[in-house]
Amino acid sequence: MSRTLKFAALLVAGSSLAANAADLPSRVAVPSPIYAATAFSWTGFYLGAGLGWAETSNTYSAGAVLNALTAVKTFPTLNKDGGSGALFMGYNYQVGQVVLGAELDAQAIITGKVRYLPIVGEQLTAHTNWVGSLRGRVGYAIDHVLLYATGGLAFGSPKSTLTTTSFTYGIGNGARWGWTLGAGAEYAFNNNWIVGLEYRYAQYQKETTTFQGNTILGGLAGLSNEFNTNQVMARVLYKF
Numbered sequence: 001m002s003r004t005l006k007f008a009a010l011l012v013a014g015s016s017l018a019a020n021a022a023d024l025p026s027r028v029a030v031p032s033p034i035y036a037a038t039a040f041s042w043t044g045f046y047l048g049a050g051l052g053w054a055e056t057s058n059t060y061s062a063g064a065v066l067n068a069l070t071a072v073k074t075f076p077t078l079n080k081d082g083g084s085g086a087l088f089m090g091y092n093y094q095v096g097q098v099v100l101g102a103e104l105d106a107q108a109i110i111t112g113k114v115r116y117l118p119i120v121g122e123q124l125t126a127h128t129n130w131v132g133s134l135r136g137r138v139g140y141a142i143d144h145v146l147l148y149a150t151g152g153l154a155f156g157s158p159k160s161t162l163t164t165t166s167f168t169y170g171i172g173n174g175a176r177w178g179w180t181l182g183a184g185a186e187y188a189f190n191n192n193w194i195v196g197l198e199y200r201y202a203q204y205q206k207e208t209t210t211f212q213g214n215t216i217l218g219g220l221a222g223l224s225n226e227f228n229t230n231q232v233m234a235r236v237l238y239k240f
Helices: 002-023
Strands: 044-062 077-095 098-110 114-116 123-142 145-163 168-171 176-188 193-212 220-239
Touching: 044 098, 044 123, 044 145, 044 193, 077 114, 077 123, 077 220, 098 145, 123 193, 123 220, 145 193, 145 220, 168 193, 176 220
Parallel strands: none
Antiparallel strands: 044 077, 044 220, 077 098, 098 123, 114 123, 123 145, 145 168, 145 176, 176 193, 193 220
């Protein structure tokens, strides 16, 4: 009889524990919050540097001629390929997927001198040390990729020299102004580092000089010079 009572008591106690356990709150794991990834923004100030290919092109034609033939009877176009290095700074502002910006750059042109000998005793030399530009930019952003067009004011220092048997004449010793147009693409690895590739064409104002011809040509002659550049440049930017 006592064993039966003890067994019944154990059953009652077990039932009470089970009921109490059922009333305890369940420990269900709460899922971690999901945060939406922040879209990349192109807005900000940046500094950069670039290296690339450059072609300089000098075209010559007859200028004003007074009482003489021109010194160069056949007018050449002197082209020279080489390298270029640039430093630049700019600012972008993004509205939706449209990116508006402005950029200032200065470039060293490493093409060296190119020469032409029109007749015996005379030599025409073209040389460009540097160019630069102040441009606007408008682009379309696809997350970390930016496709853009650019254009604006160009400036540079193309110089031509005509050397005769008696004198040396310079054409364009100072800075010249012009315009430039181009396009490019950039990719942002993160919020700061960006790489890109850009093509630009620039056309500069015509420069004309007059000089004394030699004894064969005689009198006062004129020579005009037009200068343009083509460039392809790889760029690295740091956005603040």
